[in-house]
Amino acid sequence: MIDLKGKTAIVTGASRGIGKAIAEKLFEAGATVILIARNEEKLKQLSEKLNNSPYYPLDITDREKVVQTFKEIQKDYTIDILVNNAGITKDNILMMMKEEEIDSVIDTNLKSVFFITKQVLRKMLKQRSGRIINITSIIGLMGNPGQSNYAASKAGIIGFTKSLAKEIGSRNITVNAIAPGFIETDMTKDLPEENRKAMLETIPLKRTGTPEDIANAVLFLASDLASYITGTVLNVSGGMYI
Numbered sequence: 376m377i378d379l380k381g382k383t384a385i386v387t388g389a390s391r392g393i394g395k396a397i398a399e400k401l402f403e404a405g406a407t408v409i410l411i412a413r414n415e416e417k418l419k420q421l422s423e424k425l426n427n428s429p430y431y432p433l434d435i436t437d438r439e440k441v442v443q444t445f446k447e448i449q450k451d452y453t454i455d456i457l458v459n460n461a462g463i464t465k466d467n468i469l470m471m472m473k474e475e476e477i478d479s480v481i482d483t484n485l486k487s488v489f490f491i492t493k494q495v496l497r498k499m500l501k502q503r504s505g506r507i508i509n510i511t512s513i514i515g516l517m518g519n520p521g522q523s524n525y526a527a528s529k530a531g532i533i534g535f536t537k538s539l540a541k542e543i544g545s546r547n548i549t550v551n552a553i554a555p556g557f558i559e560t561d562m563t564k565d566l567p568e569e570n571r572k573a574m575l576e577t578i579p580l581k582r583t584g585t586p587e588d589i590a591n592a593v594l595f596l597a598s599d600l601a602s603y604i605t606g607t608v609l610n611v612s613g614g615m616y617i
């Protein structure tokens with residue numbers, strides 16, 4: 376069994392969906408888990424479920440507040456594992472896509488990963504250990520019509536992951552990405568039934584993924600079992616992208 380006792384993890388986007396499942400999984404493995412998202416009520420509920428885990432309501436695009444919050448967190452905690460999970464979609468065909476739809480998706484999904492990682496990096500470098508796990512998407516690998524903004528943000532995460540892995544590997548910090556396929560969460564719940572059926576046809580394992588499928592992959596990458604893995608993109612899509 377994977378044991379993360381004594382480790383502290385931060386999970387962004389922990390209020391629901393994949394991030395919530397990741398937080399629960401790391402907590403079950405014994406880690407102290409710090410929960411971050413905007414929705415304070417949902418964070419509070421999860422915190423209560425996870426033995427009063429620390430939580431910080433935070434909009435990850437609010438740079439000043441991010442700096443302040445991470446300073447506060449690191450007064451009390453030494454971060455061993457960072458999971459950059461928070462993300463949004465604002466789908467549109469490019470001809471109709473507004474600048475706001477480009478900016479908000481790039482800002483939330485990609486720029487925040489740079490910025491939040493920077494906040495924990497100095498201490499990880501000093502500790503000479505750490506795990507950084509970025510949630511990208513198979514859309515960043517394969518593209519998708521109507522999601523050029525999202526695909527670009529997720530492809531950006533992959534380039535970031537590989538570059539940082541090379542930059543800080545000598546300090547015993549691993550940096551990896553996980554590329555989920557179609558996972559049942561709020562993000563995917565509004566897909567029309569016929570599109571869902573067509574999409575299922577493209578998945579060799581013939582089912583959609585669960586948040587727990589992704590949480591299992593995070594647990595593995597956060598564990599000692601993955602200590603020689605860095606700069607990789609773990610595809611967790613039931614074969615939807617091969």
Ligand code: NAP
Pocket residue numbers: 387388389390391392393394411412413414415417433434435436460461462463483510511512513554555556557558559560561562563
């Ligand atoms: P979700 O259910 O919509 O949850 C998104 C999470 O991100 C929420 O906890 C949300 O919390 C948080 N978030 C969004 N904007 C934020 C901001 N500005 N500041 C702080 N937190 C923010 O989506 P999900 O499906 O769990 O997605 C999680 C990650 O997996 C995303 O990066 C997504 O791109 C990726 N992914 C999902 C799928 C899928 O099929 N579902 C597939 C591939 C990749 P608040 O609203 O409380 O702030």
